[in-house]
Amino acid sequence: MFSGCQKMLVPIPDLSSTLLTRYQPGHQPLALRNSCRNDLDVAVRSRDSFNKKILKQNNAARALDLNKNIENQCALQQQENKQVERELEFKSNKHQCKVHFVDDKIKRKKKLSLSLNRENRPTQANETNSVKSQQNSPLKKRLKTWEMHEYMQHQTGASSSNDYILNSKTSHNSDDNSYNQKKQITTTMATLCNIGNTCYLNSVVYTLRFAPRFLHNLHHVCDDMSEITQKLVYNKAKSASLGRNIGGIQGPNTRSLSTKDLASIGSFVDVPKTNRQIATEKLHELYTHLYRNEVIESTEAFHADTFLNAVQDVSSIFEGNQQQDAHEFLMCVLDSIRETCNSLTKVITECPDIVANGFVSLPEKIEVQTTSQRKTMVQSLFRKLSKDDKSKMNRNDVAMKDADAKDTNNQKCGVISNLDDELLCANDKEKNMEKVNEKIKKMGVDFFTEDFEGVTCSSTKCLSCETITEQKETMIDLSVPITGYENLDQLDDPNLFIQNLCITREQFRGENKYRCEVCTGLTEAIRTVSYPILPRLLIIQLKRFSGGMEKINNYIPTPFNLQCFCSKCCLLPESEKLHTYRLYSVITHVGATLSVGHYIAYTTSLDNYKDYHDCPKDKRKNQPNPASSIPPVGSQNAEKSQGLMKKYIFKSRATSSGDVTRNIKNLNGSVKNLTNGIDKTAPNGSISCQSINCCGILMKNSPGTSLSKLNININGVSDHLRHNSYVDNLPNSSLNDDCGNFGGSASSFSKQSEPLWFMCDDDKIKTMTQREFEELLSPNKKIMVTPYLLFYARMDLR
């Protein structure tokens, strides 16, 4: 369901679902494709009227948008046409819109243009979009008045001067590089393709991408995992070869590998990994691909099938092409990440050796360990956590969380279930433990607990003896029951709506009395649920189903700022609360029933200024290290990043790499030091972590473009700092940490920008302002968008 479709006729939701069900990997007959297109046409047609309205409302802004967007579109078109042949090789379900949409109109036109392209591709004839142009004439005219002009300058040999669709043709003739140089680069975002009812996967992946600090943390965990694996393999080989240097740096005196050595290596190469660890790695890889796509400005929607397969190996529920529940999928993904973090923590605590100087060090620096040590380490790293461990970890975690949340990491490593004295190299066990704890904390290895885990406390009070029994549990999401009979008239504050549903109070009385152990009998009791700790990244599931298969479509308010209701904050008055939560993503479900529907994710980037800065792991990369493959951040940014680029670019596009490099150079020229969207130094002089170049989000921006007002600078260190209007609304905004508001520069921007939201509908990404999004969510629309999962990030106020 696209934004702006509220006034659409009812068939449209069905439309989406039918579109989805037609997606089959493999070929699609042309007839089917055409029929798809027809459906699209239908959709498009009805949307026209609504679009007109919107346009009337926001003409100016839109005009500018369109401007940029069409330019963008041109560039994209050009690239796309370069890849024409490649396209044909890809799976046919990509034929749907691969291009990024920035606005309704453009989107629609895009579709038409593409479909036309497809038709015309075989012939490559001069096409006149006469058929379609009729339908679009009013809009076309408008377009014409604004920017066709500019546009046309770049089009040589265009047969029809009044048709934007000739991009495809013109791109053949235009000089890419010069075009790129002259053209201003506008916002792009990598997209995911729907590979068989995978909107549940796409929406979750999009959401997590925008979860503050998530990409950064995920990167380092995967990084560390692979380094440890490497090291284990290396060490095994090393000791197996009786000290011969296998796989390391070959000096002049080393002998070549004998068959014996090779055999011994072979048996160790396959270090068994659990499915969950593989899934986590594949997720990271997926983000890497998305980043790549953004860097090379690819318009292809990425196929997340590797990742999907990895998740299917974890849980067979997701096998096949059926529609799935996004919440279930999200839980599965988070579970995999959790296990990976836990394994990593376990390995490090069991064998602190592996971590020297605060990070996983390189093979040469590690002493050869005893076989048993290694075995244990491998076992612990790669076996699934047994139930015991899990429960121990959970219980201990819970116990830990009883203390101040800030100390969590410090205390966490009191949980060592299998620590064996022999494994420790140092004599003083305790000292070592402390060191290990510190290392782990510095490494941020167990970010999952910090970020996603909270603690619920179910407290039952017998009314007779007034004994209170508490039961604490960790949780990673809150499920809010929706009955469909909520009385929303009483709601002044949407905040409290969710809060009231979460902090519940249950009475045991009448036939349903409580069996009190102290009274040794049945008594009345009251059970309350409260939250000693709410996770930094809070996930709320609105349970829009009640027993049966009926989906409850009632309106539920979606607060953009959610008051924190952890136990501490509940006791404080509104002005003195310790935390607050900001909405950064919403996954909505479109569909009348539970069994059939479509997921769309709406995400925004909350400024994460400090996210990639002062990353402790980053510093180690700066140390001169010949074996290290990751270039240090420094003045040689461009060159190094060039090398980096080369690594990531498809081999078949050797020429493009050059293009990209040039692009970057040009970027460097036109925008001061804007490399990969990041300034090499932040205003306060810190350096960003290299992981940003691996799997971050790249949203390019240049000064002077009108888009700077709607600045979407992620990884946001630049002059055009986007400033969330949230900040204005907060009391005592002496904000730190997540919000990324620094000094005077921010305030000067406060009036300028409004948060920008991205509607991510599989391979279509559309931007909208927060106001538009709010309107979308309001109950006044005929066809309502029903939020299903809400994602909040915590901001500490004190």
Added chain:
Amino acid sequence: MLSHKNNQSGCKKLQMSFVIRDAEERKHRNGVNALQLDKNNGRLYSAGKDAIIRVWNTQASYQNEYLHSMEHHNDWVNDIVLCCGGRNLISASCDSTVKVWNAHKGFCMSTLRTHKDYVQALAYAKDKEQVASAGLDKSIFLWDVTTLTALTASNNTVTTSSLSGSRDSIYSLAMNPSGTMICSGSPENTIRVWDPRTCTRIMKLRGHSENIRAIVVSSDGQQVVSGSSDGTIKVWNMGQQRCIQTIHVHTEGVWALLMTDTFSHVISGSRDKKIFMTELRNPANSVLVCEEKAPVLSLCYNLDQSGVWATTWDSDIKCWKLPRLDRVCQNHPDGPVINTKEIANIKGGTAIKKFAVLNDKRHILTKDSDNNVALYDVLKVIKVEDLGNVDFDEEVNKRNQRVYIPNWFTVDLKIGMPTIVLDEVDCYAAWISAEIGLPEYADPGSTDLKLNFGSLLLKALLEHWTPVHNSPSNDLNDVRGNGYFEIPKHTPVVVSEVGGRTLVRLVRDTAGENESTFLNENVPSWVTDVVVEKAMPKFIKIPFYLLPHPQMVNGQKDRIKKDRLVANEFIQCRKVCEHVLDKVLGAETTPSSGMATNNSQNSQSDGNSDGGSQIPPEDRIELLCNDVILDPNMDLRTVRHFIWKQTGDLTFHYKTKPNFN
């Protein structure tokens, strides 16, 4: 003629229960919820969580001696009120009844059953002789005591008015002596005030943040003092309809309040185990009366008002010296000067806190509040022995035999003594052979005699009841009891609804005509069928397979007949051996009637054929299950529970022993 099958309680299921106890329980076996003092004769009435109200003589020379017990309730007695100058006692209990007693003689005169849930509190208007009762069913009933005490079996209707409007369960109630005002407290944290004369609502007092557990009204009805679970004591002014004072002496819920005569000071007992005396006008003037060993439940003045009786979760009732009123002042800056003194102590007994049912499903082990372990025999309703302060789990393991008998009763410890409950579903599940079930009574010869625990027990419990028969009486029907043993006569037998509401309480030796009538009306049919009509409870059958052991077969696989048999679950393995001998192998012994290959019923007393072979069948045939050689004494259900342990039908293999033939 009332048919005993007429179940007047509607379609609710009924259960039978009884308490294993001594004839006389002179000491409180659990905490004490309420106290009342009769100033005329110095009698102290204490209402216990063990469902018994005891009377003590607190006059000077009598040293608090025990006078008698008033037993009729089946669950905690929550509150008592002494009326009519000490002649009558009204009690409210968790068994949802309000009872009227003759206080001097100590017997129950009538029972009021208007409440549908626990009755938590009583209030008394002395001048009008009016009593109000309220409970968890949110209702308040007003009673005229004189009418109540005039109730007889023939004149047994009483009209009551009720006060409506409470939104939540009521935990406390108070009236002023003139009966012009009644207040109730509930977990909705408000005090509701009514006028009992007109049954109209007067006001709601808000201010507490938790349940209100104690309320006192001044004699002029102008002031109300309330104690709450939030730890505060609030003084309310009726005229202004608001709280005029909050006293913060306690750290936990305030559960008991006592006012001095002039309403100048309040004595408060709390969950924090302390009793304070505080001046109302100036709460800073507060002195600690004592610190008890457990949360304080109720308070009562002693005879000369020099001290205060206090009850707690423990079963002791202690009297503490009260400081003189003029001594109630602020504590010294150097620290509190506590001068507490215990004047008297009525010692109580222990309450059973934990139990375990042994595998023989006849004995239970218990642990009490002093950590003493005791062994009880449920079937005979007695305590077998006190084991002292031993390790509970160890004893359980030591005494558990390797036998499987289905559960046929449940144990409830709410009153601190073991209450055994029998219900329709499971009561007759425990069939057992005589020598295992009642070894002390079984004839060594009658190995086939089968007994049913539930049936035995019920017959014994109702031994002295003369029910009304449908069928003409004959000699067989007149046989009372179970024919083996008797149970203590003082055992109270109770018929109640599943879920706790009592219908009839019978103590066997006082089974007069009234009780008989009650029983006739209320004993459920599943009981009378067996006890009165002498019907046989149903047997439980187990299907199983019988196969020759693979070792025996030796290549004749196609000839194996897989017998699927059905038999009563309590038969022993030797019977199976017999069957193998007789029916399968066709040996020379005469056929016995021990086994059935179809669903015919097995008669309870098997006439075992002693003729035929002199060698017992188990010496000639070996029976195995899961390759474990079975003890011939073991019964089928034990085999299934301990050895087979799987779903699916039990499978036996048989082998001939070397001495076969």
